[in-house]
Amino acid sequence: MENQKVFMKKKKMDCCVCSPMASVFRPPRNTLCLSCYEGARSMMAFLDKLESETDVDKPRNSKVSQPNSTKGISCALKWMKEMQEMQKEENERMGFLEGFSAALRDELHSDVQIKPGDGPSIPAHRALLATKSEILRTMLECDECKTPPKDTISLPELSHEELRCLLEFLYRGTLPKEEVEKHVYSLLIAADKYEIPFLKKFCEREILMVLDSSNALEVLEVSEVCSNSILKESAMISIVKHIEDIVFSTRYDSFALKNASLCVEITRSLLREAKNRNCVQSSLSN
Numbered sequence: 172m173e174n175q176k177v178f179m180k181k182k183k184m185d186c187c188v189c190s191p192m193a194s195v196f197r198p199p200r201n202t203l204c205l206s207c208y209e210g211a212r213s214m215m216a217f218l219d220k221l222e223s224e225t226d227v228d229k230p231r232n233s234k235v236s237q238p239n240s241t242k243g244i245s246c247a248l249k250w251m252k253e254m255q256e257m258q259k260e261e262n263e264r265m266g267f268l269e270g271f272s273a274a275l276r277d278e279l280h281s282d283v284q285i286k287p288g289d290g291p292s293i294p295a296h297r298a299l300l301a302t303k304s305e306i307l308r309t310m311l312e313c314d315e316c317k318t319p320p321k322d323t324i325s326l327p328e329l330s331h332e333e334l335r336c337l338l339e340f341l342y343r344g345t346l347p348k349e350e351v352e353k354h355v356y357s358l359l360i361a362a363d364k365y366e367i368p369f370l371k372k373f374c375e376r377e378i379l380m381v382l383d384s385s386n387a388l389e390v391l392e393v394s395e396v397c398s399n400s401i402l403k404e405s406a407m408i409s410i411v412k413h414i415e416d417i418v419f420s421t422r423y424d425s426f427a428l429k430n431a432s433l434c435v436e437i438t439r440s441l442l443r444e445a446k447n448r449n450c451v452q453s454s455l456s457n
């Protein structure tokens with residue numbers, strides 16, 4: 172038998188690693204349960220993969236030593252502890268930066284008003300906005316250095332609520348789930364318009380996570396507005412897959428009125444899909 176190892180599927184009791192018994196009563200060192208065996212193998216494979224990836228693009232000042240799977244599980248454990256330490260440091264840093272959202276909430280030393288399409292303006296901070304978006308930076312700068320810097324800038328396409336969410340994201344780098352659910356499409360459009368790549372990625376991830384037949388048309392529409400090829404492709408695949416549910420829904424009627432060219436694209440995708448399927452079927456029957 173390979174290395175005299177015994178793999179036991181059934182009872183955890185029979186494993187020298189994860190058995191709940193005190194170590195003196197445990198089975199001999201070569202008795203491993205399947206879960207421990209598979210787990211250890213997957214972990215080594217994961218570390219090997221990580222090692223080959225980090226060899227290529229490892230930051231020079233990286234504090235974490237290379238995971239070295241050739242030295243076994245104990246080396247992997249050392250690496251995991253370093254990662255945990257780093258995560259702790261990262262969390263502390265995040266806590267330290269949380270002060271920014273308090274500054275927004277409490278209007279602390281704010282020096283510019285942001286005016287939405289409806290409702291009252293929201294006080295914010297020039298320096299912070301300028302570091303998060305080149306477009307906002309340009310909007311905040313004075314014209315030809317003669318006029319004094321503007322006290323107010325307008326983002327008229329956003330409602331008061333949407334603007335509040337955008338600002339919160341710029342100050343915190345994240346948003347509560349219920350805010351994301353309500354405003355993710357307008358935030359994606361704002362990310363595109365004001366060139367905020369991190370927000371764009373955040374919205375893409377959130378949209379892809381909940382993409383299904385009930386929202387695929389909306390996603391296709393918004394992906395067209397901000398020329399987002401990742402979302403457009405995923406939405407189109409979902410639409411083609413659930414075409415019957417979608418085409419006979421009343422949602423499709425109003426969608427078609429507004430988006431004639433997208434409807435043409437849907438028809439073409441459908442035809443392509445049908446052709447592919449026919450090709451596969453005829454090659455199978457031959």
Ligand SMILES: [Zn+2]
Pocket residue numbers: 183186187188189190203204205206207208
């Ligand atoms: Zn085990």
